[in-house]
Amino acid sequence: MRRSLPLLIILGLVVILLFWGCGSYNGLVTQDETVKNAWNKVQSDYQRRADLIPNLVRTVQGEANFERGTLNDVINARAKATSTQISPDNLTPENIERFQQAQAQLSGSLSRLLVTVEQYPNLRANDAFRNLQAQLEGTENRIKVSRNDFNDAVQTYNTKVRTFPTNIFAGMFGFHPRTGFQADPGSQNAPRVEFPDQQTQRPSVNFSDTATKR
Structure with missing residues (x-):
């Protein structure tokens, strides 16, 4: 009995380690899937904006x-943004940055469009335009929320990945810290708005029907 006692202790430790390892692995998988789901919601909200x-x-x-x-700037920026889709399995820092830059370019183009519209009373009074503007504003709020939710999910995941002793299993099974959204470049500065000269003759717009197709 005395000879078998050390063996029983070793077997007990192995069982405890096995259960603890399984729990740590499953926890990492759960957090990783939470990050992926949050990313899918981010892309869905950005796509909603693109569809408007x-x-x-x-x-x-x-x-x-x-x-x-x-108008050309908006159309081109939309084309670039919709073509920059990132798989949740490939959320590298470089891909996150590329996605964020494309969406920031579209945001800037939309902002300039809405500022320019202020020079056209007929557009500002157009019910269809005002409805679209309201939908865009609502979508921007949804994008902000989904980005924050994604960053929160990334923070929770990264904390688990880097915390001892779970970090041992994280390294063994290929779980690495992820990158969230950063503040857009220049977002700390107030935008400078310059209205065009209302007396200047503006060129006419003549787009083909395919210009706005996805």
Whole structure:
């Protein structure tokens, strides 16, 4: 009996270690899936914004002499943003940055479009435009919430990955810290808005029907 006691102790420790390891692994998987789900919601909200833009552009095109360059910037930025989709299994810092830059470019183009619209009373009074503007504002709020939720999920995941002794299993099974959203470059500075000269003749807009298709 005395000879078997050390063996029983060793077997007991192995069983405890096995159960603890399984619990740690399952916890890491759960947090990893939470991050992926949060990322899918981020992309879904950004896609919702992109889906509103074609109707917005078509509505603005109905205003005579609306700035061609402003619309082109929005259309091109939307095309780049919609083509920059990142798989939740490939959330590297480089991919997160690339996605964020593309979406920030679209945000800037939309902001310039909405500022320019202030020079067109007919557009500001257009019910269709005002409805689209309200939907865009609501979508921007949803994007902000989903980005914050994603960053919270990343923080919880990273804490688990880096905390001892779970970090031992994390390294063994390929769980590594992830990167969340950073503040957009220049977001700490107030934007400078310069309205165009209202006396300047603006070029007409003549887009093809395919310009706003995805």
